[in-house]
Amino acid sequence: MSHSRFHVLVVDDEPNIRSGLAKGLANEADVVDTAGDAEEALQLFEKRQHDLVIADVRLNCGMTGIELARKMLFARPQTAVIVITAHGTVETAVDAMRAGAFDFIAKPLDLNLVRQQVRKAREHYALQLENRQLRNQLASAGEISNIIGNCSAMQNVFHQIRQVAATEATVMIHGESGTGKELIAKALHDLSDRSSGPFIAVNLGAMPESLLESELFGHEKGSFSGASRQKPGCFEQAAGGTLFLDEVTEMSAKSQVDLLRVLETRTYRRVGGEQLQQSDTRVLSATNKSVQDLIEAGSFREDLFYRLNVIPIQVPSLRQRREDIPLLVEHFLRHFCERHNRRNKQVAPESMQILTAAPWPGNVRQLRNMMERLVVTLADEMIHASDLPAELHPHSASKPTLSCSLADAVEQCERDTIVAALEACEFHRERTAKQLGVSIRTLHYKMSRYGLH
Known part of the structure; x- marks a missing residue:
């Protein structure tokens, strides 16, 4: 099996254009598939994972070529998309580029120009493949493929x-x-x-x-x-x-x-x-x-x-690799501050001590979810100990006051445990119920009782 094969998908509701492009590009790609509408295109794309998609902006199927490009690029970002249209306005070109299109060509199509763009896309694909192989060879000791x-x-x-x-x-x-x-x-x-x-x-x-x-x-x-x-x-x-x-x-x-x-x-x-x-x-x-x-x-x-x-x-649990927690915290903070357009945040020394000592039943996933929540909800640049959830504090529930009955303390502990499990399981209720060892019906009842819906 060759791993450098270049697969192209042509999407156009005009049969003559589809067949003409398929024949004209036969020498530019290893495989050229064609589709007459977006549904057929998505089915082929799901199966073949094309390296280049050439799609008309106007498709008689309720979905534009630009919307189709967005769906495909979301599923496979490394795919290149060339958008073609008979209405080559600047606004359409801008929309196509914003959707992540590799290039934009207006009808009537110049087959030589299309071939040039396909060659350009294939060179880009080869460069991406080479860069990925180089990154793999030079992966640092402390990180490999985002781990x-x-x-x-x-x-x-x-x-x-x-x-x-x-x-x-x-x-x-x-x-x-x-x-x-x-x-x-x-x-x-x-x-x-x-x-x-x-x-x-x-x-x-x-x-x-x-x-x-x-x-x-x-x-x-x-x-x-x-x-x-x-x-x-x-x-x-x-x-x-x-x-x-x-x-x-x-x-x-x-x-x-x-x-x-x-x-x-x-x-x-x-x-x-x-x-x-x-x-x-x-x-x-x-x-x-x-x-x-x-x-x-x-x-x-x-x-x-x-x-x-x-x-x-x-794979070790987070409890077995506590020395990595500060590294993970800094990584997640940078990542989520950039994703949510927030100012860079820092963790106070006392907060880092609490994070490092916490039990983390949900492991790295729980830590990641918590860092995102702190980035989104906190206005202050410094994350203080008081900003961390109560279940992380080692002595938060060890000394109930006279105003807190045993029943209240048990309920608070149960609520905190459910919240921690929900976060660890990314709020997937079936997985949360399985981790807590209760039925999904019991979990729904408890969530309703504690106002967690």
């Missing part, structure tokens, strides 16, 4: 990533919720020979069993009620790239058998389909549970574990 850490445990993780990224081995990433397992998987993809292909992540723990088979393997039109068209699954979408299966231990027994078959044969069938599909996908997985305990309990297949766990990577 930050100077402690010895994280240095060991970085070493493992560099060792196995360029291989095709399956990797299972172990660690508590919020430790950054998906970032590890993305780093493995970015540093691999598959980096120019798609990276598809799916959370198996948040997916109903009835939808899982279709989500992973796709389905044929009419295969079940509501299947109005053929739909590619995650394995098909990740072709030529990487598929990351988060919370893989949440799969049912049947789904485990289906996944094991794909890993062993590298083939699968869409739901309702007869034809075998080839799988050209590297599979990475992650779990926050003890797989050995699940195997002993009979809820996870041992043979599947061996297939997935060829290379295990253990």
Whole structure:
């Protein structure tokens, strides 16, 4: 499989223009796909992940070419978009550039000019690929693919990533919720020979069993009620790239058998389909549970574990890498001040001591969410100890006053625990309920009682 292939998508509601551009650009790209409307274009783009899209501004489908460009660039920022129109006004050109377009061409089209722009886009694509490879080679010791850490445990993780990224081995990433397992998987993809292909992540723990088979393997039109068209699954979408299966231990027994078959044969069938599909996908997985305990309990297949766990990577909790907390705090503050257009903030020494000593049940995700909240809500440039949530203060609830009954103290502790869990799980209620060990109905009741809706 070549990883420097250049894929182009032409989107225009005029068949003559589509076919003319496809023929005219045949020598400028490895693959030229065409689409007559935005819906068809998005389906092709989801499957092929094109490097260049040439789209007419006016499409007879309720969506303009500029709106289509925004959607595609949001899904895949490295894609170049050239917008074409018969109405070449300055305002349209400005709108296209603001949407992130690579260039703008007016109709009637000059095919030689279009070819020049495509060559320019291909050179830009090659330069991006070269720069990405260079960044991978020169990744600093304290940071790799946006993962930050100077402690010895994280240095060991970085070493493992560099060792196995360029291989095709399956990797299972172990660690508590919020430790950054998906970032590890993305780093493995970015540093691999598959980096120019798609990276598809799916959370198996948040997916109903009835939808899982279709989500992973796709389905044929009419295969079940509501299947109005053929739909590619995650394995098909990740072709030529990487598929990351988060919370893989949440799969049912049947789904485990289906996944094991794909890993062993590298083939699968869409739901309702007869034809075998080839799988050209590297599979990475992650779990926050003890797989050995699940195997002993009979809820996870041992043979599947061996297939997935060829290379295990253990991600330390934030409690096991407290020396990295100041580094992470500074990184998140810079990031969110820039994102939300806020003045740079500093952390008072006492505040940093509290942050470093806190238990962080939600790990880096909880710390990140808290830093964003502080950046957005605080006007002062200095973050003082009084600005930090009560649950972080070590003695905040240890000495109830005479005005506080035991019942009140218990309720306050329960409320603080729910708030911390919500933040750690990014306010995803099913994950929060699972982390707290209660039903979703109980969580809803408690949130309503404490005014947390």
